[in-house]
Amino acid sequence: MTPTTRSAAGVAEPSGSGGDTATPGPVAKTRRRPPPAGALGFRIGVGLLAGYLVVAIISYFWTPFDPLGVGGDVLVKPGTPYLFGTDRLGEDVFSRTMVATRYDLAITVASVGLALVLGTILGTIGGYYGKFWDGAIMRAIETFNAFPTLLFAMLIVSAVGPGILNIIVVLAFVGLPSYLRLARAEVMSRKTWQFAEAARMVGCRSWRVAFRHLLPNSIGPLLAFTAVNAAWVALITASLGYLGIGLQPGVPEWGSMIANGQDGIITGQWWVSFFPGMAILGMTGSLYLLGDGLGDRFDPRRRR
Amino acid sequence: MSADTAFDPAARHSSPVREPILEIDNYGGYFSTSADQAPVLKGITYSLARGAITAIVGETGSGKSLTALSMLQIQPASFVRTSGRILFDGQDLAELDERTLRGIRGARISMVFQDARAALNPIFTVGRQIADVCRLHQGLSRNDAKDAAIAALRLVHIPDPERRVRQYPHEFSGGMAQRVMIAMALVCKPELLILDEPTTGLDVTIQAEIIALITELCRESDLTTCLITHDLGVVAETCDYAVVMRRGEVLETGTCEQVLTAPRHEYTQQLLAASRLVDDA
Amino acid sequence: MNANPYPILRVNGLRKHFEVGHPRKRLNAIDDVQFDLFPGETLAVVGESGSGKSTLARCIVRLIEPSAGEIELDGRSITQLGPAGLARVYRRIQLVFQDPNSSLNPRMTVRQAIEEPLQLQLKMGRAQRAARSRELVAMVGLADEHLDRHPHQLSGGQRQRVGIARALAAQPQVLILDEPTSSLDVSVRGQILELLQDLQQTLGLAYLFITHDLQVVRRVSHRVAVMYLGGIVEQGRTEDVFADPIHPYTRALLSAAPTARWGVTRERFRLAGEIPSPVDLPDACRLAGRCPLAEKPCHRAKPALIPFGPHRAVACPPALAQRQSLVV
Numbered sequence: 001m002t003p004t005t006r007s008a009a010g011v012a013e014p015s016g017s018g019g020d021t022a023t024p025g026p027v028a029k030t031r032r033r034p035p036p037a038g039a040l041g042f043r044i045g046v047g048l049l050a051g052y053l054v055v056a057i058i059s060y061f062w063t064p065f066d067p068l069g070v071g072g073d074v075l076v077k078p079g080t081p082y083l084f085g086t087d088r089l090g091e092d093v094f095s096r097t098m099v100a101t102r103y104d105l106a107i108t109v110a111s112v113g114l115a116l117v118l119g120t121i122l123g124t125i126g127g128y129y130g131k132f133w134d135g136a137i138m139r140a141i142e143t144f145n146a147f148p149t150l151l152f153a154m155l156i157v158s159a160v161g162p163g164i165l166n167i168i169v170v171l172a173f174v175g176l177p178s179y180l181r182l183a184r185a186e187v188m189s190r191k192t193w194q195f196a197e198a199a200r201m202v203g204c205r206s207w208r209v210a211f212r213h214l215l216p217n218s219i220g221p222l223l224a225f226t227a228v229n230a231a232w233v234a235l236i237t238a239s240l241g242y243l244g245i246g247l248q249p250g251v252p253e254w255g256s257m258i259a260n261g262q263d264g265i266i267t268g269q270w271w272v273s274f275f276p277g278m279a280i281l282g283m284t285g286s287l288y289l290l291g292d293g294l295g296d297r298f299d300p301r302r303r304r
Numbered sequence: 305m306s307a308d309t310a311f312d313p314a315a316r317h318s319s320p321v322r323e324p325i326l327e328i329d330n331y332g333g334y335f336s337t338s339a340d341q342a343p344v345l346k347g348i349t350y351s352l353a354r355g356a357i358t359a360i361v362g363e364t365g366s367g368k369s370l371t372a373l374s375m376l377q378i379q380p381a382s383f384v385r386t387s388g389r390i391l392f393d394g395q396d397l398a399e400l401d402e403r404t405l406r407g408i409r410g411a412r413i414s415m416v417f418q419d420a421r422a423a424l425n426p427i428f429t430v431g432r433q434i435a436d437v438c439r440l441h442q443g444l445s446r447n448d449a450k451d452a453a454i455a456a457l458r459l460v461h462i463p464d465p466e467r468r469v470r471q472y473p474h475e476f477s478g479g480m481a482q483r484v485m486i487a488m489a490l491v492c493k494p495e496l497l498i499l500d501e502p503t504t505g506l507d508v509t510i511q512a513e514i515i516a517l518i519t520e521l522c523r524e525s526d527l528t529t530c531l532i533t534h535d536l537g538v539v540a541e542t543c544d545y546a547v548v549m550r551r552g553e554v555l556e557t558g559t560c561e562q563v564l565t566a567p568r569h570e571y572t573q574q575l576l577a578a579s580r581l582v583d584d585a
Numbered sequence: 586m587n588a589n590p591y592p593i594l595r596v597n598g599l600r601k602h603f604e605v606g607h608p609r610k611r612l613n614a615i616d617d618v619q620f621d622l623f624p625g626e627t628l629a630v631v632g633e634s635g636s637g638k639s640t641l642a643r644c645i646v647r648l649i650e651p652s653a654g655e656i657e658l659d660g661r662s663i664t665q666l667g668p669a670g671l672a673r674v675y676r677r678i679q680l681v682f683q684d685p686n687s688s689l690n691p692r693m694t695v696r697q698a699i700e701e702p703l704q705l706q707l708k709m710g711r712a713q714r715a716a717r718s719r720e721l722v723a724m725v726g727l728a729d730e731h732l733d734r735h736p737h738q739l740s741g742g743q744r745q746r747v748g749i750a751r752a753l754a755a756q757p758q759v760l761i762l763d764e765p766t767s768s769l770d771v772s773v774r775g776q777i778l779e780l781l782q783d784l785q786q787t788l789g790l791a792y793l794f795i796t797h798d799l800q801v802v803r804r805v806s807h808r809v810a811v812m813y814l815g816g817i818v819e820q821g822r823t824e825d826v827f828a829d830p831i832h833p834y835t836r837a838l839l840s841a842a843p844t845a846r847w848g849v850t851r852e853r854f855r856l857a858g859e860i861p862s863p864v865d866l867p868d869a870c871r872l873a874g875r876c877p878l879a880e881k882p883c884h885r886a887k888p889a890l891i892p893f894g895p896h897r898a899v900a901c902p903p904a905l906a907q908r909q910s911l912v913v
Binding site for chain 1: 692701
């Protein structure tokens with residue numbers, strides 16, 4: 001059966017794909033379109049994340065007060081001089097929130113990055129080579145899936161002990177299956193495209209077809225997924241901190257800060273939990289916006 | 305549309321020339337999503353003679369499908385009309401409200417698309433889909449609609465229609481599915497049938513069958529047919545009139561004989577030469 | 586047509602079957618196909634859906650592994666070769682794909698696509714590659730500026746030219762073309778076919794031209810093989826087969842193809858029903874259920890290709906018998 005590239009949905013495009021003009025002329029399907037409405041969300045997301053990054057960097061050089069400085073005035077309301085107020089130990093909430101940015105941001109980025117790279121490689125191998133390798137990789141992954149994610153993370157962190165590196169590795173492993181499955185699905189669906197067959201005909205060995213041809217074409221959906229997944233990882237990180245698992249006690253981290261201040265919500269000292277909570281909200285939200293924008297950009301329906 | 309050339313009675317059914325059923329008059333527009341808003345249709349003017357088969361011929365990007373979709377006002381939402389009218393029975397279809405248009409689609413003007421199996425809803429039986437059309441436009445009862453569906457399948461020569469009416473689209477081959485689409489389009493006995501590349505993608509032998517079916521149905525019931533295609537062979541076999549389009553413009557109109565034997569426009573000549581890659585004996 | 590008597594490509598007893606569905610049924614995509622291709626000639630393989638022609642193309646180059654049969658390229662068997670051997674084979678025989686939209690990597694420029702075989706297969710250095718890729722694009726009628734474009738910036742015809750240039754990079758002797766013009770507009774087809782014919786003349790290539798379009802067959806091929814449900818039913822010189830088709834399927838096919846000529850009405854040779862599913866076919870002539878000439882033996886065993894004259898073979902005893910009785 002001959003597939004046809006003509007009238008997709010009956011809509012004619014000015015420079016059709018079946019003709020043979022000597023010069024392509026003004027190509028209607030140019031990438032210079034005016035940005036659609038969704039791009040605003042994308043920009044806000046990127047802007048906010050950049051803001052977080054800046055705050056994290058600044059926190060290494062300056063904070064209004066010493067974030068671990070015990071002994072200041074206890075439970076002072078937000079205002080001057082304590083912008084976000086102080087907590088039960090007299091530590092400045094603003095400074096602690098700033099410093100905590102480092103950890104939450106670093107953990108999120110590192111674990112997502114690790115999961116992305118490892119998951120994509122394994123997924124590409126499984127998707128392209130199929131049969132034995134695919135079977136082996138998928139069976140291994142399915143054991144991961146047997147556990148609810150947060151529980152799984154908790155169990156492992158409790159077993160290996162606190163520490164930023166441990167959390168990163170644990171979260172990477174917990175998040176890996178999703179990337180693996182996505183990469184695998186993308187590669188598998190493109191395996192039958194004719195350019196993959198053509199690549200084999202021009203001398204590409206299997207790994208080259210998989211990694212140099214198929215994978216680069218699958219990046220789009222992967223990136224979109226990464227951003228949204230990162231939002232989820234940020235939340236999990238904070239949840240672990242809230243539950244008291246993960247970083248050493250005392251190290252500022254948004255989740256643990258919320259836990260520390262939660263009693264205060266009832267008694268009227270809302271600021272101890274509120275500001276770290278807003279920080280989490282901001283980061284998660286901006287990652288979602290970023291993911292949404294990337295998803296729109298790579299939406300296959302927009303490509304023609 | 306030059307209506308002053310007589311047909312060859314031996315090759316085509318001859319009839320006195322009649323009032324056109326649909327006239328497109330200087331229709332033009334562009335896509336609001338395009339960067340430069342270049343017009344995709346420019347001054348399209350042609351008419352469809354009642355009871356005849358008119359072919360709209362063109363390659364990719366000619367605007368032939370877009371114009372046809374405009375006849376039913378189902379063109380993409382990003383299309384903006386800048387000029388012209390589409391007159392059906394004295395009314396400008398582009399000006400009508402949605403309610404009136406719904407009454408026309410399926411009942412007075414019907415359309416058949418290219419990929420039949422994609423156009424049919426996979427989760428409903430074929431009979432149900434045809435019956436739904438009847439019930440919507442004619443308010444038939446469920447049993448009457450079912451009978452109408454069976455009769456429609458029989459009309460398009462699907463064998464064993466009582467059994468097949470209960471089957472799902474995936475159980476039909478490409479050619480059979482196309483017949484189902486034609487049945488669905490004709491069940492309410494419309495006045496005008498538009499077919500958008502109905503045989504592209506089908507095997508050669510099936511193509512011939514579908515073309516023969518369309519021709520037979522049109523002649524039998526005095527149905528006006530608008531056949532959109534890029535295949536001049538199909539045009540030569542079936543059509544009374546031809547309209548040649550390229551890049552959003554109508555280049556040439558005339559009787560089929562005229563366009564195929566004595567084309568006036570250079571592009572038509574090129575198209576003909578390309579379609580007959582070989583000079584057959 | 587070349588007078589060389591030795592085929593450059595020889596296919597014998599080729600079979601390919603798939604197991605499909607639950608419960609497992611056998612789909613014979615290619616069923617005992619045999620033909621020779623001589624240097625400098627074009628052999629067209631025609632068929633409709635289910636004929637197995639695309640599978641045939643891929644089995645010959647072992648993109649799909651055949652289930653049985655022998656393939657010989659220039660006298661040497663390639664059926665059992667390992668990856669290293671196959672890499673050498675791909676320097677002598679190449680494939681031009683059907684869909685210009687999906688046969689080029691969207692993220693690679695034309696230059697990258699053409700230089701890849703030069704680098705991987707011919708091991709050329711950078712300067713050499715640049716020079717050779719300019720030569721290749723010129724050979725297929727494109728300009729130097731096209732080298733740095735991406736596929737989406739080219740028209741369908743141009744993309745197909747790139748596909749041809751890429752196939753020619755390795756300097757093959759045989760090109761298998763899998764419906765190279767089916768996805769192109771009518772006005773472009775002629776140009777691509779002309780290009781292919783020119784290249785054949787200049788480079789002495791042999792073409793295995795797979796298509797469903799009879800006009801194309803008529804125009805470019807010296808010989809034609811008609812396939813139906815995995816088997817060749819008729820084979821011979823193009824002008825002979827078109828002037829006088831013998832097999833009922835060939836007759837149905839030729840009479841169904843529309844020509845863009847006014848006033849030509851053709852006698853349609855009709856087959857009953859539609860092409861059946863290729864799954865679980867009985868051991869009989871594949872056309873038996875639809876054929877007006879079918880007799881008892883047709884339902885009992887598959888007929889072999891019977892030679893008829895010096896260059897012709899037909900797999901239909903009743904049709905041949907009819908022919909004999911006419912002659913006698």
